[in-house]
Amino acid sequence: MAVRLFVFDAYGTLFDVGGAARQAAAEPGAEAWADRWVALAAQWRRKQLEYSWIRAVAGAHADFWQVTQVALDWTLEAEGLADPQLRQRLLDLYYELPVFPEVPEMLRQMKELGFTLAILSNDSPPMLQAAVVSAGITPFVDAVLSIEEVEVFKPDPAVYAMVGACFGVAPPEIGFVSSNGWDACSAAAFGFHAIWVNREGAPMDRLQGRPAHELSDLHALPILVAGMGDGNGRSR
Incomplete structure (x- = not known):
């Protein structure tokens, strides 16, 4: 899929x-x-x-x-x-945390590939909105989802289910990117195509799922996912 x-x-x-x-x-x-x-x-x-x-x-x-x-x-x-x-x-x-240096260009390239982009976070809506605006990445983000809608933190499955409910897509159609190993593993177990951004070079967590890919940062993400789309977010 x-x-x-x-x-x-x-x-x-x-x-x-x-x-x-x-x-x-x-x-x-x-x-x-x-x-x-x-x-x-x-x-x-x-x-x-x-x-x-x-x-x-x-x-x-x-x-x-x-x-x-x-x-x-x-x-x-x-x-x-x-x-x-x-x-x-x-x-x-x-409230004004910087993004990692590669993030703006990575998001721009992901949009050019035709993918819908969203954020799914434990954080409260005011925190998320302030961070997105302060970082100047608003033009690249189609939706910002907060766990406050379900009032339970990740990795509860109810959080991951929010994405399908919002966009009307099945878990295998969703790519999920996180620097938290436990988050990437849990998202993989839920059925997402999970990618772990292992910024610290840590061992893989021994949990109930395993990410499909592991990156050291976000620079290579557009190259990795380019083969998954045809410019309209569809696989080739």
Whole structure:
């Protein structure tokens, strides 16, 4: 069955989740902690994901912006950086995260190949819209889907089912791209044509599905998928 559209995870796949800590560390006044920004960003992201999984399993949903804030609070305390001004600066910057350098050109090429493009993310609609607009990628994105429609975080199958409901296509017709191994594996198990963007060179997760392809970044994605379409999102 032909792949007709591609859906991207947002944070870590299109948007650089380390961007907020990296920029804050480069600003005046950050000298005391600037050499720890990488660890801070990694801890923040890890707690963000952990809290989303726990809430999904517990049936205790909260929107991702709340999860992002409490994950940051934990991280700042763990790093000995419980500074209200730093907290606010990091949250402000998170609303304007940069995309990875290859993203705009990759999206442009994907559109030229004729594919419909969408984002499917754990994040709340205001966060997603702010990020898309700030990054200047609005012209390339046909739809932005938030899990707030079903109020459960990935990898719950209800999240992946949103794509078919929105576009009226079956799972095998959907290409799914994520930098999170667990997300790519779960999407593959759901039936998507999953592509894992393994930016960190990590081992494949031992889960219930396996992505069809693995890339180190998004540069080569248009080349990879060109054989799946004829310029109208249909396979050759």
